[in-house]
Amino acid sequence: MKAVILAGGKGTRLRPLTYAVPKPLLPINEKPMMEHIIMHMKTHGIREFIISVGYLGYQIKNYFKDGKEFGVDIEYVEEETPLGTAGCLNQIKDRLTETFLLVGGDNLTNLNFTKFTEFHKKQSGIVSVALFELRQKVEYGVYSIDDNKKITKFEEKPEFKFNAGTMLFCLEPEIFNFIPKTDKNDPEIINITDHILPKLIESKKPIYGYPFCDYWIDVGRLSDYDKVNGGILSEEIKNEKRS
Numbered sequence: 001m002k003a004v005i006l007a008g009g010k011g012t013r014l015r016p017l018t019y020a021v022p023k024p025l026l027p028i029n030e031k032p033m034m035e036h037i038i039m040h041m042k043t044h045g046i047r048e049f050i051i052s053v054g055y056l057g058y059q060i061k062n063y064f065k066d067g068k069e070f071g072v073d074i075e076y077v078e079e080e081t082p083l084g085t086a087g088c089l090n091q092i093k094d095r096l097t098e099t100f101l102l103v104g105g106d107n108l109t110n111l112n113f114t115k116f117t118e119f120h121k122k123q124s125g126i127v128s129v130a131l132f133e134l135r136q137k138v139e140y141g142v143y144s145i146d147d148n149k150k151i152t153k154f155e156e157k158p159e160f161k162f163n164a165g166t167m168l169f170c171l172e173p174e175i176f177n178f179i180p181k182t183d184k185n186d187p188e189i190i191n192i193t194d195h196i197l198p199k200l201i202e203s204k205k206p207i208y209g210y211p212f213c214d215y216w217i218d219v220g221r222l223s224d225y226d227k228v229n230g231g232i233l234s235e236e237i238k239n240e241k242r243s
Contacts, residue, residue: 001117002096003046006167007034007105008054008079008088013221022056023219024105025063028228032063033219034105038070041103044113047072050095051105052088054079085167086179087190093176102192104167108228109216111168116210120170125206127171127197132216134164163209165193166216178203 011023018026024034038049049067053060053076060076067074077091085104089096099121101113111130120128137159144153169192178199182188190196200207219225
């Protein structure tokens, strides 16, 4: 099975760290973030990767090369302009003729990809997305009222649970029937969550969610990066203030 890793973003929310280094190469425990992703997927038998690069992509290509050093095979596709998480797939359509995985280059996880792909194939859907449980606690008391403004229910600082999405997908080639082609001279950004999934749901096509309890974090902000690195940034800031 092939896996497509999205690594073309500018990582603006991680600046100033990403001014000189692309987000997937930011170190976590002395290894680039994306190396952790690739090596974990390798433990589940995934050894063919296509990495979509854009901003500072040459650094990613120089580090991973053809993947042989890491025991995998790596190809690349370059986005001259941002195409989106689904639009970039059009460039490699001819290489994705069987079930494949789509993974964000900033999604650190120990998801069991073997069970995830088995689930996807058993359901026989076009798309399966890995879902985590998101808990949101409201800071205030919540009131329910009827049409006459009579209070019918009160909850003090309730907590709500949701099935929230990751950038971890298992896809069938049929997905390309729903990704519009864009003009090369004026490319349109097409995202899988913003544009493709709503279209599939509206068309009543079979798509499935795979709830999981494994570790997952989208390293999209400085606070996230600090968290996965054990608070290193916070300590550096404290030391700067002391000096």
